[in-house]
Amino acid sequence: MAEGYQPPEGYLTMEGAADRLGVSLVTMRKAVRGADIQTFRDNLNRRVRLVKLDDVERLREPIPEGKAAA
Numbered sequence: 168m169a170e171g172y173q174p175p176e177g178y179l180t181m182e183g184a185a186d187r188l189g190v191s192l193v194t195m196r197k198a199v200r201g202a203d204i205q206t207f208r209d210n211l212n213r214r215v216r217l218v219k220l221d222d223v224e225r226l227r228e229p230i231p232e233g234k235a236a237a
Contacts, residue, residue: 174209178217181206187223198226 174180179187185195199206199218202225207217 172212172215174215174217177220178207179220179223181216181218184218184223188226202226 172180174183181195181199182192185192188195188198190198198204202222204218204222204226207219209215209217
């Protein structure tokens with residue numbers, strides 16, 4: 168990615184989101200698909216995929232499992 172690129176406020180690049188969560192870019196892409204998170208394109212750099220910061224933070228939250236989850 169180009170040095171110095173700053174996503175719009177409230178958004179992260181896919182790479183930035185992966186770094187924030189401590190996962191690989193491939194894992195981040197799978198998480199976005201699996202959680203049905205919407206991605207966006209920046210009008211100034213259409214090659215960059217963006218995700219909302221709130222959606223990335225939602226991926227950090229634990230999900231319930233077991234009998235209590237059903």
